[in-house]
Amino acid sequence: MITPSRTEIPPGVLAIATELRSAGGQAWVVGGAIRDLLLGRPINDWDLATDLVPEVVASLFRRTVEIGIRFGTVRVLYRGADCEVTTFRRDGLYTDARRPDDVSFTGSLDEDLVRRDFTVNALAWDPVDGRLEDPADGRADLDARLIRAVGEPVARFTEDGLRLLRAVRFAAQLDFHIEPATYRALLICAPRIERISPERVREELDRLLQAPRPSAALAVLHETGLLRRVLPELAACYGVTQNKHHAFDVFHHTLAAVDAAPPERRLVRLAALFHDTGKPRTRGEKHGVTTFYAHQSAGRRLVDSAFRRLRYPNEDRERVGHLVQQHMFHYRPEWTDAAVRRFLRDVGEEHLDDLFALRAADSAGNGTRRGATPELDELRRRIAFEVERRSALTVRDLAIDGHDLMRELLIMPGPELGRILRALLEEVLDDPERNEREALLGRAREIHAGGPDADVDADSSGPGSEELPHPEGE
Ligand code: ATP
Numbered sequence: 001m002i003t004p005s006r007t008e009i010p011p012g013v014l015a016i017a018t019e020l021r022s023a024g025g026q027a028w029v030v031g032g033a034i035r036d037l038l039l040g041r042p043i044n045d046w047d048l049a050t051d052l053v054p055e056v057v058a059s060l061f062r063r064t065v066e067i068g069i070r071f072g073t074v075r076v077l078y079r080g081a082d083c084e085v086t087t088f089r090r091d092g093l094y095t096d097a098r099r100p101d102d103v104s105f106t107g108s109l110d111e112d113l114v115r116r117d118f119t120v121n122a123l124a125w126d127p128v129d130g131r132l133e134d135p136a137d138g139r140a141d142l143d144a145r146l147i148r149a150v151g152e153p154v155a156r157f158t159e160d161g162l163r164l165l166r167a168v169r170f171a172a173q174l175d176f177h178i179e180p181a182t183y184r185a186l187l188i189c190a191p192r193i194e195r196i197s198p199e200r201v202r203e204e205l206d207r208l209l210q211a212p213r214p215s216a217a218l219a220v221l222h223e224t225g226l227l228r229r230v231l232p233e234l235a236a237c238y239g240v241t242q243n244k245h246h247a248f249d250v251f252h253h254t255l256a257a258v259d260a261a262p263p264e265r266r267l268v269r270l271a272a273l274f275h276d277t278g279k280p281r282t283r284g285e286k287h288g289v290t291t292f293y294a295h296q297s298a299g300r301r302l303v304d305s306a307f308r309r310l311r312y313p314n315e316d317r318e319r320v321g322h323l324v325q326q327h328m329f330h331y332r333p334e335w336t337d338a339a340v341r342r343f344l345r346d347v348g349e350e351h352l353d354d355l356f357a358l359r360a361a362d363s364a365g366n367g368t369r370r371g372a373t374p375e376l377d378e379l380r381r382r383i384a385f386e387v388e389r390r391s392a393l394t395v396r397d398l399a400i401d402g403h404d405l406m407r408e409l410l411i412m413p414g415p416e417l418g419r420i421l422r423a424l425l426e427e428v429l430d431d432p433e434r435n436e437r438e439a440l441l442g443r444a445r446e447i448h449a450g451g452p453d454a455d456v457d458a459d460s461s462g463p464g465s466e467e468l469p470h471p472e473g474e
Pocket residue numbers: 030031032033044045115116117118121122160162163207
């Protein structure tokens with residue numbers, strides 16, 4: 001393998017390295033950047049390692065951020081570059097399998113490199129004089145496309161259990177295999193993952209889900225006993241067989257759906273991961289057919305608890321939960337315009353793109369049919385039409401409001417107002433022509449006079465209500 005050339009490094013990063021050298025220090029490109037350079041992959045971020053102590057590094061540049069001075073890291077902004085400069089470290093003891101108890105600085109690059117997790121992450125390149133340092137023989141593993149722990153794998157995973165997930169994540173991200181002794185150590189050390197903070201686990205999980213094909217990683221997580229500790233909801237899907245519409249069990253279908261979701265759409269991938277997790281607990285039989293009634297609601301509850309456990313932001317939890325809840329719609333050309341409007345109302349315009357992407361992934365992951373369905377394009381067109389003509393979808397879109405009703409009917413604020421407005425909305429959803437002030441006031445008088453039972457309050461009739469129940473739906 002050839003060493004990278006200086007033209008591959010951003011000029012600002014090279015300038016930072018040159019400054020460090022002028023101050024009498026060393027400057028090495030380390031970690032993911034040198035690994036990805038050698039692989040010809042796009043570089044995420046440039047990290048430099050130096051023997052200069054952080055205070056000195058900070059004194060050399062005008063704009064710095066001392067993000068982790070205890071750990072030796074100074075962020076340097078210089079000539080257009082934004083780069084982390086970390087003093088060579090040797091890690092202290094790992095008594096709780098989470099974080100080193102203390103870090104101490106060292107003047108030795110090799111010591112800094114061999115504390116790193118995997119051989120392919122333990123390379124260093126001096127961009128000024130072009131030297132490559134490779135004490136763990138990472139280049140050979142890059143060539144062989146292998147993830148191998150630096151040193152004794154069981155000891156390394158015992159030191160820091162997050163490395164278990166990182167091994168699997170890097171294998172998926174780089175399309176590498178896990179070297180056999182490292183793989184055996186995953187099996188042995190899997191329980192260690194339970195000591196890792198949910199935030200760190202979530203971060204790795206998110207990175208794993210950005211891999212081109214996360215299925216490989218998810219399968220390894222399952223085989224090694226990590227999945228049931230990190231995502232028990234998904235592990236429970238393993239071996240849960242389905243009816244004749246599905247070629248795969250729920251677990252393998254889920255993996256195929258995750259792969260089929262676009263890698264850059266984080267929430268769609270998460271929704272694909274969870275969309276059928278309600279199936280194991282709703283599985284039943286009816287007339288010899290396997291059913292999963294209301295599995296989408298069960299799935300939503302599982303999203304709720306799993307996302308809280310993993311400390312996902314509330315917005316992620318709500319959006320993904322909503323997508324899982326809504327994923328079972330069954331569009332047919334016979335849907336009336338009112339059904340299309342109710343669907344739009346239930347899903348929400350801002351979630352439609354994600355929901356359609358989830359549906360495409362779900363179908364592609366089915367194993368029996370393929371690709372986009374023409375009916376869905378038709379649904380998209382019909383929705384666009386309703387959006388275009390600004391059809392009323394909520395009581396706020398009605399041509400009258402609560403104040404109008406109070407004046408017209410001489411009633412006080414209270415539940416009756418809401419009841420009438422919701423009844424009016426149902427009528428307007430059926431026929432948008434009725435969203436006209438005088439007509440609505442007239443209907444409001446009738447509904448009010450008819451008493452609480454006179455109207456068809458509160459639709460529970462979604463678009464699907466015109467259809468026979470689907471064996472997997474509500
Ligand atoms: P990416 O391109 O995904 O950012 P990366 O290799 O840069 O990959 P980071 O998590 O950013 O991964 O870590 C930077 C470097 O720090 C790694 O390459 C590795 O050398 C080291 N490192 C990070 N986390 C650990 C860990 N838990 N144990 C040992 N070394 C680690």
